Amino acid sequence: MPKSASSKKAEAINPGPPSVATDYHPNLPRIFYSKVGNQTLRTAIWKGTDKGRGKRTPLLFFNGIGANLEIAQAFADTFTGRDIITFDMPGVGGSPDPSFPYRPWWVAKAAKQILIENRYTKVDVLGVSWGGGPAQQFAWQYKRMVRNLVLCATTTGSTMVPGKPKALSKMISPKRYIDRDFLAKNFEALYGDAAGEGVRDFSINMVPPSVKGYLFQLSAMAGWSSLPFIRRIRARTLVIMGEKDHIVPVVNGHILNYALKDSRLKIIEGAGHLFLLTRRDETVEMIRDFFGEPEVPCPHVNPMLLPSVAAAFNHKHDVSPVPAT
Structure with missing residues (x-):
């Protein structure tokens, strides 16, 4: 049956989701492996596309616990003015399991080596949740x-x-990365963000960490604190917190803001732990304003399964890739 003129017009305005990631991702990352001592780390670099006048400072991105580098794509989609560099922790995403326990100083050392090998000598640094430790x-x-x-x-x-104890108890296990139903059921209780689109945005490119990788990453922060050196951090700092974060209460942002020598604190009202996804445009605008970058369009991009995700399932556990829905 031939389509009416009105239906053709509707399809032109909203043609539906593309069939492959490259239909909407003109700036997929270059993914490669970096060797740091005896450890191999899966690394990604997104090249900046709207640099404007002069090249902007590259951004080093430290992800949250158990989070593979593809999850940063949602951030890279709307923060495209500079190169973004990140890597999977040992046993996370596509990085092989850790060969030894590690600490934040080793993560920082690994990041420096990756930067130097790729000819970056000056960066801005962004740390999310667990990644805030290595960032500091x-x-x-x-x-x-x-x-x-x-x-x-x-x-x-x-x-x-x-x-909240209920949220922290669920952080001990990587089950939320393995069981999508468990994640959907506990999303709001765990993160403080409303369920719905947030679940899909977070989980569509999620690769379950190995148990060893997750536990080593969890234990890496045991006993570590930035308080002994935090006053000696010279960098201008922006601290962003979610008002309804169940994992990291807002008071921690106030502590950071007080302890840091040159910082400002922003609290996103009504936001939970995953505001970089659930309140992405608002967060990116805050960061751009802090960096002093000119305003650029921030079009909404629907997340889709990236081609690198299937290849990242290299851990020896009984988990099969979760298909995109």
Whole structure:
């Protein structure tokens, strides 16, 4: 049956989701492997596409616990003015299991090696949740390489004010990365963000970490705190917190803001732990304003399964890739 003129017009306005990721991702990352001592780390670099006048400072991105690098694509889609560099922790995403226990100083050292090997000598640094620890460590350990520091939903480490016991108890296990039904059922209780689109945005490119990788990453922060050196961090710092975060209460943002020498605090009302996804445009606008970047369009992009995700399932556990829906 031939289509009417009105239906053809509707399809032109809203043609529906593309069949493959490259239909809507003109800026997929270059993914490769970096060797740091005896450990191999899966690494990604997104190249900046709307640099405007002059090249902007590259951004080093430290992800949350158990989170593979593809989850950063949602951030890269709307923050496209600069190169973005990140990597999977040992046993996470496509990185092989850790060969030894590690600490935040080693994560910072690995990041520096990756930057130097790819000819980056000056960066802005962004740390999310667990990644806020290595971000602070890097900003102190390699202060000459850091221009600005952004800390999202994070703490000073073991000296943090803990979140809700119900949420923290679910953080001990990587089950939310393995069981999509479990994630959907517990999403709001765990993160404080409303379920719905947030679940899909978070889970569509999610690769379950290995049990060993997750436990080693969890234990890496045991006993670590940034308080002994935080006053010596020179970088201008933006601290962003979610008002309804069940994992990292807002008071931790106040502690960071008080302890850091040159910082400002922004609290997103009604937001939970995953505001970089659930309140992405608002968060990106805050960061751009902090960096002093000119305003650029931030079109909404529907998340889709990236082609690199299936290849990242290299851990020896009984988990099969979760298909995109």
